[in-house]
Amino acid sequence: MERRSFLKKAAVSAGVAGAAVAPTLAQAADLPTIKWRLASSFPKNLDTIFGASELFTKRVSELTGGKFQIRAFAAGEIVPALEVMDAVRSGTVEMGHTASYYYVGKDPAFAFDCAVPFGLTSRQQTAWFEFGGGKQLMREFFKDYNIINFMGGNTGTQMGGWFRKEIKTVADLKGLKMRISGLAGKTMARMGVVTQQLGAADIYPSLEKGTIDAAEWVGPYDDEKIGIYKVAPFYYAPGWWEAGPQLSFYIGLKEWEKLPKEYQAAVETATYEAHVYMQADYDAKNPAALARLIKNGAKVRFFSKEMMDAGYKAATEMMDEEAAKNAKFKKIYEPWKVFRREQNTWASVAEASMQNYLINATRGK
Numbered sequence: 423m424e425r426r427s428f429l430k431k432a433a434v435s436a437g438v439a440g441a442a443v444a445p446t447l448a449q450a451a452d453l454p455t456i457k458w459r460l461a462s463s464f465p466k467n468l469d470t471i472f473g474a475s476e477l478f479t480k481r482v483s484e485l486t487g488g489k490f491q492i493r494a495f496a497a498g499e500i501v502p503a504l505e506v507m508d509a510v511r512s513g514t515v516e517m518g519h520t521a522s523y524y525y526v527g528k529d530p531a532f533a534f535d536c537a538v539p540f541g542l543t544s545r546q547q548t549a550w551f552e553f554g555g556g557k558q559l560m561r562e563f564f565k566d567y568n569i570i571n572f573m574g575g576n577t578g579t580q581m582g583g584w585f586r587k588e589i590k591t592v593a594d595l596k597g598l599k600m601r602i603s604g605l606a607g608k609t610m611a612r613m614g615v616v617t618q619q620l621g622a623a624d625i626y627p628s629l630e631k632g633t634i635d636a637a638e639w640v641g642p643y644d645d646e647k648i649g650i651y652k653v654a655p656f657y658y659a660p661g662w663w664e665a666g667p668q669l670s671f672y673i674g675l676k677e678w679e680k681l682p683k684e685y686q687a688a689v690e691t692a693t694y695e696a697h698v699y700m701q702a703d704y705d706a707k708n709p710a711a712l713a714r715l716i717k718n719g720a721k722v723r724f725f726s727k728e729m730m731d732a733g734y735k736a737a738t739e740m741m742d743e744e745a746a747k748n749a750k751f752k753k754i755y756e757p758w759k760v761f762r763r764e765q766n767t768w769a770s771v772a773e774a775s776m777q778n779y780l781i782n783a784t785r786g787k
Contacts, residue, residue: 575700606663
């Protein structure tokens with residue numbers, strides 16, 4: 423009797439569940455099949471960064487039952503690496519995956535969507551974007567370019583680059599030829615560095631020939647791949663110009679507005695997943711990569727306090743001057759500064775003190 427009662431209740435429950443699912447399936451059947459192209463600024467061998475694009479496209483397809491398909495193309499397959507924003511803006515592709523500070527030549531305010539010198543850590547950047555007003559400020563800015571932007575990953579604090587010789591004082595920077603760009607390049611130029619922009623493929627040969635004296639790239643896992651340590655063994659930290667550089671997904675605003683709301687929800691969900699994936703992947707891979715680099719001859723060094731202070735002063739002056747002449751930059755910069763100050767005050771209380779203790783307590787264990 424109890425068994426018959428249980429089966430009856432189970433059948434009723436199944437019927438209710440079926441009724442609940444049926445409308446969803448019917449609605450899904452009515453949704454269109456859409457195919458997009460995503461242009462990345464990154465080559466496939468940067469598997470952590472490009473991998474975020476691949477994860478994103480895979481998840482969008484899964485979340486829409488295969489009806490919304492996006493194909494990711496590596497840098498140069500459709501458009502050059504540094505032209506992704508223009509390609510999305512013009513409608514050449516529906517979306518892109520890039521670093522917003524590549525476009526500071528159009529407006530330095532682009533950098534806030536990625537990283538500025540002595541800026542936010544990866545966690546702080548995410549907090550600013552989601553809850554500190556960053557999303558609203560940046561999306562208002564991107565409207566002028568007919569783009570809507572989404573978080574697309576973060577590398578975490580990057581390294582300060584590879585140098586052919588030791589850099590002990592600010593005076594050692596005078597006349598140094600370095601591969602570095604964007605607002606970081608402007609800051610280093612104020613400190614006497616001769617800055618250059620080079621693609622990843624040109625870094626090693628340029629260092630080997632002595633065309634440049636130093637180059638910054640990303641961090642251990644990516645830097646190991648291009649073998650810079652063989653020709654520029656001094657590996658400096660931290661990369662104060664990229665405390666938490668955020669990558670971004672760009673979508674053409676008109677294309678975004680045409681999407682069914684179900685597909686928009688899938689895109690937003692997948693961007694969050696890709697954002698978390700990238701940081702976690704780097705955090706897992708960098709320690710072993712750094713150990714291998716050191717074993718193979720890399721010499722880790724740290725920028726002196728004198729150099730850090732000089733960089734902070736130069737960066738602050740550069741950004742203050744930009745804010746004085748660029749209303750769009752100032753509109754983001756002023757509230758961003760307040761957020762940075764408050765975040766670092768809080769970080770000093772718990773996060774930094776705990777991290778510093780653990781670094782010393784677990785060293786060598």
